Amino acid sequence: MSNSIQLTEELKNTTCELQVDIDVAPYTSFRIGGKCKYLVKPKNFTDIKEVVSILKNYNIDYYFLGNGSNVLVSDNGYNGAIILLANNLTNIQVDGYKIDCEAGVALSKLCSVALDNELSGLEFAFGIPGTVGGAVYMNAGAYGGEIKDTILCCTYLDENNEIKTMYRNEMELSYRHSIFSDSKCCILSASFVLQKEDKDIIKNRMTDFMTRRKTKQPLEFPSAGSTFKRPEGNYASALIEQCGLKGYRIGDAMVSDKHSGFVVNVGKATCDDVLKVVDHIKQVVFEQTGYELECEIKTLGF
Structure with a gap:
């Protein structure tokens, strides 16, 4: 039996859902990319540990994916395993001022649960098309708020396949960065501490932020959100527009004529x-x- 067949059989024998040679594009917000060798959908933390252990034994590269909202996949695909957390690790619990949720929970869902419980502090994240895991991974932020403002701690799978807990002051949270940004660790869950506030005030704030997004951002086209980090002392979108690049296009990839900070897929753009x-x-x-x-x-895939 070849290693490939044996590996596939071992993955099938886990409690995860497994797909082989599957198109990655539908799992990314850019809607771009070739096939990946394995797409694994775990049901719990134990599944992830088991799958990672199997993949390591076969020296197969792997990547943890949430909503794929900040990922560009090669046209040649990814000759490894994508471990999909979105729509799988989705448990969420509220305990007083604290919300505990698994990494696959959509940010919009987390914000809605906070609203329902009259808890404020995450309004800025409403409308960000990512998961909790991805948001912690890159310290997601918008409209003056960041994940670091409310996160208490997270549970993660370290590079030795051990489940550990890390608190905010250890996470090295800065602009679009965390200690996890350049590692093979997998964020499994996170806890947020929020503040009580009138539900209508929270809702109005969320509505305002969403209205701003719809008005200013090209949400009608697939993209990966803001393409560039904010340079010190300026804004990427302002610089791009200043250089006359709004609307610049190669194939179906285009600098948005609505917001020049976004490169969008206006049809069948390739990587x-x-x-x-x-x-x-x-x-x-x-x-x-x-x-x-x-x-x-x-x-x-590069």
């Missing part, structure tokens, strides 16, 4: 199209302004 647009933006902005833009999107 190569997006990367060429990104490289062109970086080159032109540097040549004209001296700013070096840093892409915020994670790439997979």
Whole structure:
């Protein structure tokens, strides 16, 4: 029996749902990318530990994916295993001012639960199309708020396949970064401490933020959100617009004419199209302004 067949059989013998040679594009907000060798859908933390152990035994690369809202997958796909947390690890509990939730919980769901319990502090995250795990991983933020403002601790699977807990002051949370950003650790769950506030006030704040998003962001097209990190002392979108790049297009990848901080998929854009647009933006902005833009999107399959 070949290693590939044996590996597939071992994965099938777990309690996870397994798909082989599956298109990745539908699992990303960009709707771009080739096939991955294995797509694994765990039901609990034990499943994840077991799957990681199996993959390590066969020296197979793996990637933890939430809603795929900040990922660009190669046109050639990913010759490894994607462990999908979204729609799988979705338990959520409220205990007074604290909300405990698993990493696959959508941020919009977390915000709605907080609203229902008259808990304030996460309104900024309403409308961010990611999961709790992804939000902690990159310290997601918007409209003056960040995950670091409310997170208490998280449970994670470390690189030795052990489940551990880490508190906020250990997470190295900064702009679009955490201690997990450059590791193979998997965030399993997180706890947030919020504040009591009138439900109508919370709801109005959430509605305001969502209205701003719909008005200013190109939500009608697939994208990975903001393409570039905010450079110190300026804004990526302002620099891109200043350089006359709004609407710049290669294939079906285009700098949004609604918000130049977004590269969007206006049809059947390829990963190569997006990367060429990104490289062109970086080159032109540097040549004209001296700013070096840093892409915020994670790439997979390279």
